Amino acid sequence: MLDVEALRGEALRDIAAAVDEAQLEQARIEWLGRKGPIADALRGIKNAPPDERRELGLALNRVRDALESAMEERRAALKASSVTARLAREALDVTLPGRPRAIGGPHPLQLAEDALVDALHALGFQLADGPEVESEELNFEALNIPADHPAREMHDTFFVEGHPGYVLRTHTSPVQIRAMRRHAPAPLRVVTVGRVYRRDDDVTHSPVFHQMEGLAVGEGLGMQHLKGTLYGLCRAIFGQDVRIRLRPSYFPFTEPSAEVDIGCVFCGGDGCRICKGTGFIEILGSGMVHPHVLREGGYDPARHTGFAFGVGVERIAMLRYGVDDIRLFFQSDLRLLRQF
Amino acid sequence: MRISHEWLTALLGPLPAPDDVARILTQQGLEVEALELRGAGLLGAVVAEVAKLEKVTERLTRVTLRTAGGEAVCVTGARNLSPGNRVPYAPPGAQLPDGRTLEVAELHGVPSHGMLLSADEIGIGPDHDGILILPQNAPVGDDVAHWLGLPDAVYEIGLTPSFAQHCQSARGIAQELAAPLGLRLPAAASESLAPREEAPRVTVDDPELSPLYAGIWLVRTAQVETPLWMRRRLWSCGMRSVSPIVDLTNYVMLEVGQPMHPFAQEKIQGGIHVRCAAAGERLLTLDGEERALDPSDIVIADARGAVAIAGVMGSARAEVDEATDRVFLESALFSARRVGRTMRRLGLRSEAAQRFAHGLAADLPLRAVARVRELAPEVGWQALPGGLTVGGVAPEAAPIRVEAAYVRTLLGLDLTAERQAAALESLGFSVDVTEDGLRVRAPRDRIDVRGACDVAEEVLRAVGIDRVAAVLPPPAPAVAEPEIYGLRRSALGAFMALGYRVAVSYSLVDPELLARIGQPAEVTIANALSGDLAALRTTLRLGLLQAVARNLARGVGEIALCEAGRVFHRQGGEVLEEESLGFTLCGPRAPLSRFGQQPVDFFDLKGDLEAALSALRVSDVEMRAGSDAALHTGRQAEVFAAGRRLGSIGEVHPDIAEQLGISERVLIGEISLQAVLASERPLVARPLPRYPALVRDVALVVDEQLPYDEVRREVADVLGGLLAADALFDVFVGAPVPPGKKSLALRLWLRSPERTLAEADAEEALANLLRRLGDRFGAHLR
Numbered sequence A: 001m002l003d004v005e006a007l008r009g010e011a012l013r014d015i016a017a018a019v020d021e022a023q024l025e026q027a028r029i030e031w032l033g034r035k036g037p038i039a040d041a042l043r044g045i046k047n048a049p050p051d052e053r054r055e056l057g058l059a060l061n062r063v064r065d066a067l068e069s070a071m072e073e074r075r076a077a078l079k080a081s082s083v084t085a086r087l088a089r090e091a092l093d094v095t096l097p098g099r100p101r102a103i104g105g106p107h108p109l110q111l112a113e114d115a116l117v118d119a120l121h122a123l124g125f126q127l128a129d130g131p132e133v134e135s136e137e138l139n140f141e142a143l144n145i146p147a148d149h150p151a152r153e154m155h156d157t158f159f160v161e162g163h164p165g166y167v168l169r170t171h172t173s174p175v176q177i178r179a180m181r182r183h184a185p186a187p188l189r190v191v192t193v194g195r196v197y198r199r200d201d202d203v204t205h206s207p208v209f210h211q212m213e214g215l216a217v218g219e220g221l222g223m224q225h226l227k228g229t230l231y232g233l234c235r236a237i238f239g240q241d242v243r244i245r246l247r248p249s250y251f252p253f254t255e256p257s258a259e260v261d262i263g264c265v266f267c268g269g270d271g272c273r274i275c276k277g278t279g280f281i282e283i284l285g286s287g288m289v290h291p292h293v294l295r296e297g298g299y300d301p302a303r304h305t306g307f308a309f310g311v312g313v314e315r316i317a318m319l320r321y322g323v324d325d326i327r328l329f330f331q332s333d334l335r336l337l338r339q340f
Numbered sequence B: 001m002r003i004s005h006e007w008l009t010a011l012l013g014p015l016p017a018p019d020d021v022a023r024i025l026t027q028q029g030l031e032v033e034a035l036e037l038r039g040a041g042l043l044g045a046v047v048a049e050v051a052k053l054e055k056v057t058e059r060l061t062r063v064t065l066r067t068a069g070g071e072a073v074c075v076t077g078a079r080n081l082s083p084g085n086r087v088p089y090a091p092p093g094a095q096l097p098d099g100r101t102l103e104v105a106e107l108h109g110v111p112s113h114g115m116l117l118s119a120d121e122i123g124i125g126p127d128h129d130g131i132l133i134l135p136q137n138a139p140v141g142d143d144v145a146h147w148l149g150l151p152d153a154v155y156e157i158g159l160t161p162s163f164a165q166h167c168q169s170a171r172g173i174a175q176e177l178a179a180p181l182g183l184r185l186p187a188a189a190s191e192s193l194a195p196r197e198e199a200p201r202v203t204v205d206d207p208e209l210s211p212l213y214a215g216i217w218l219v220r221t222a223q224v225e226t227p228l229w230m231r232r233r234l235w236s237c238g239m240r241s242v243s244p245i246v247d248l249t250n251y252v253m254l255e256v257g258q259p260m261h262p263f264a265q266e267k268i269q270g271g272i273h274v275r276c277a278a279a280g281e282r283l284l285t286l287d288g289e290e291r292a293l294d295p296s297d298i299v300i301a302d303a304r305g306a307v308a309i310a311g312v313m314g315s316a317r318a319e320v321d322e323a324t325d326r327v328f329l330e331s332a333l334f335s336a337r338r339v340g341r342t343m344r345r346l347g348l349r350s351e352a353a354q355r356f357a358h359g360l361a362a363d364l365p366l367r368a369v370a371r372v373r374e375l376a377p378e379v380g381w382q383a384l385p386g387g388l389t390v391g392g393v394a395p396e397a398a399p400i401r402v403e404a405a406y407v408r409t410l411l412g413l414d415l416t417a418e419r420q421a422a423a424l425e426s427l428g429f430s431v432d433v434t435e436d437g438l439r440v441r442a443p444r445d446r447i448d449v450r451g452a453c454d455v456a457e458e459v460l461r462a463v464g465i466d467r468v469a470a471v472l473p474p475p476a477p478a479v480a481e482p483e484i485y486g487l488r489r490s491a492l493g494a495f496m497a498l499g500y501r502v503a504v505s506y507s508l509v510d511p512e513l514l515a516r517i518g519q520p521a522e523v524t525i526a527n528a529l530s531g532d533l534a535a536l537r538t539t540l541r542l543g544l545l546q547a548v549a550r551n552l553a554r555g556v557g558e559i560a561l562c563e564a565g566r567v568f569h570r571q572g573g574e575v576l577e578e579e580s581l582g583f584t585l586c587g588p589r590a591p592l593s594r595f596g597q598q599p600v601d602f603f604d605l606k607g608d609l610e611a612a613l614s615a616l617r618v619s620d621v622e623m624r625a626g627s628d629a630a631l632h633t634g635r636q637a638e639v640f641a642a643g644r645r646l647g648s649i650g651e652v653h654p655d656i657a658e659q660l661g662i663s664e665r666v667l668i669g670e671i672s673l674q675a676v677l678a679s680e681r682p683l684v685a686r687p688l689p690r691y692p693a694l695v696r697d698v699a700l701v702v703d704e705q706l707p708y709d710e711v712r713r714e715v716a717d718v719l720g721g722l723l724a725a726d727a728l729f730d731v732f733v734g735a736p737v738p739p740g741k742k743s744l745a746l747r748l749w750l751r752s753p754e755r756t757l758a759e760a761d762a763e764e765a766l767a768n769l770l771r772r773l774g775d776r777f778g779a780h781l782r
């Protein structure tokens, strides 16, 4: 009589002793192969007494199943341990620094400019463009700044050699005239951004700097629309909670004119050195487009009104990013640029 | 403009606290830029009377004072005291505005109980040589700060050009403050001057120079000091006290806004002539400088020549001095345009010139002389009756017609015509409300108010700008935006993705440096600030290379910078502005690490440009060897896209780099964004390939001098539509490749759009290719 249990025990020991795939396969052939003891025993069942045949067949099948699943398990275990071993071999010191990549990045002025233009795009304004070498007519006269006007003093102007009547534009406002002349009498919402030039050079002034201006012309536009647009713009730039104050002021190309202050972003309005204790910081000039300018742009001031506003891009960048010397923006110093 | 709280109170009556006044003025458009509290911190000083003066040394005097409690003794170096003077006395324990606390001190063995104070020590004026002598009506024993009304606030107001016309005076500012507070500024007197018999002849060459030239005569009646109240107001406005007649002139200017000029009468020879300066004329002005005059300047002249630059500055020859007891006081209007021009040219921004340059009301000279006549006795002078007038007061302008609906639209405020009229009246305007709107007369000082929009602004200021609501405007139809703007953003974006930082350089540069890098200036500045900002850039190269030099000098390495901006050229008479994109590399690409560090070379820059152009959808890019003198003779290329020149790239010539202070290899490139715009391929997706590609590697041996691009073009030509992609993966020179030859290893991906290629198809294509390369270049397989 075959000792099924002994056979099972011996086979399981063999399977457990296999240390790799090859030995396991060897054990499989030895025990479960066609010439193995189980196959032998199954073939010999017919020689057993009839009342034991059934019992013996069931026992042998159970042993075969048990050996097969033990082999599966052993195979999986062997595979797992070989991967584990490989991974262990491949372990790294993960605290070593990674492969350095040089990353690029924007200029703070570009960030400020994009923020301004994106905000105005969202408010329905579209970009317009103009030359930096501009005629005196568009830079001054068309904007209601005749020769000898005191406002020309605030615009210390660079003149172009051998090109009479042309200046480096002192503001982006001539683009307003260009845009109006192109589109009058259609309603207009334009934004322009670019370089402007003044004969000034100190900590707060640079001979080259950037301005952004918005202009809206149409029927029925009033100061409430200017104020609504300024709120939209200032919230986009300085956050939803920004406080805004308008103060009457003077610009030759707008009437009425207003300076726009925001609640000081440094002290929250309590008063500090930067806001000179007032709790407010001046950021924008604005107003209703002067009838002279509307006429120059080809609009009829009896029918059309408009508003305009302008802001220094450097000023916004200085406030947003805490840069305190305007000249730093033009140095291309990577120690600054790599912070953006 | 500076103005004291005390003066505004004298004009308007009791006012709110200084902080509130400052806020109200700012909301009216008169921005209070600074608020100074004069005399703050003066504690315990009292009024005392000088009883006895005794010399202690040559310089020091022992002063016995009569005080409320008896006597006090202190020592002073001042020499302006006389017995009977009332003086500010700070006894031991008193505190001064500068923070000092007084004690008993000993000077030359004489104990001094506290000290006597100067205007400077009290904090109300600049004088510190003498003790401030108080008026005789100052009661002995009174607190000095209380008696002088200290602290007194001084508002420093930044005036916009429009307000400068009517607010460079105490009355102008008071009028602006009166409106929001509901106060009234009492009207000022004016007078028409009856001609005086003995008046000298006055000739005004052209009314354009001076539409109204008036004056009065004054004689001295007493030797007195300028009263303290007047000096304090002069001081608070930042002026000095000079002499009674000059102080009076300045005081009236500060009060009403009219600059006047006193001439010593005995120094004027013959008549007065108001004319333009003669060519080459010169004048020694009061400040001791000899000024070359321009024929556009207005001068006041007598028989011997110019005695003043009208409205700007007088000369020593006709100036009043201590002996002067008779003056001719000129009160006139001069051309704002001319005075402004003269002031700017000579850099003489006197108080007078600034007021003339902004323009004055037509009748202001006559109001000013009336005020001088009123105040003259206070300073020991007397104005003689009458005076002289040449020209006249221009009639008031016709009323401005304003539609109430226009004001409502412009301001976005629902104000009836009556409400608008009331607002204007509070600012001193007179208004008739008619059926078709308002007829508005501005006060004569408001020469800045000319049109309906000016009137609207006045309404806005009177009702308060804070009442305007915030409403988004209705949308307008879309218009096309300039394409270059988006391209500039994406071009910078492409380079940023490749590791470049964005630079911003001045577009004004040094023309000499431009010439040195071979791109001389074409547009120069007539009035440049300095030589290094004297031309508009013709290239972005200069700014970028200067940025490289600056960074290297600061020890910053791994430089990768790009910049987008305009460059300026001339074409005929016109200035051409071109949008350009520059990029530069210097030093290793990445920071020092254990992975090694390679310095950048030509192919880094070329690879970056190729990647960027591909990102910008520019295809058919071709680079040919270039001949730019600023670049390395053998390491530079011109860049083309479909035959259109985009720009160039290369290693900077070592001589040029050295001149710019760069001792390392530096690579630079620049392309025209406008040319890129013209080369951009539309963004349309191509169908994905349907059949697999066959991959073949070939190693070709060709002449070492043969440019790769020629081989590549031949490959593309022979394989045509079958060539899906290609890559050059090795270039080898040296044994076993024969001398003078090089081996090029190419991988070719072959694919047909119609079917799966058979091996035989590939073999045939390659055989054709090798035959052609053999014929053209003598190439053979390695």
Ligand SMILES: [Zn+2]
Pocket (backbone or CB within 6 Å): A264, A265, A266, A267, A268, A269, A270, A271, A272, A273, A274, A275, A276, A277, A279, A280
């Ligand atoms: Zn603050």
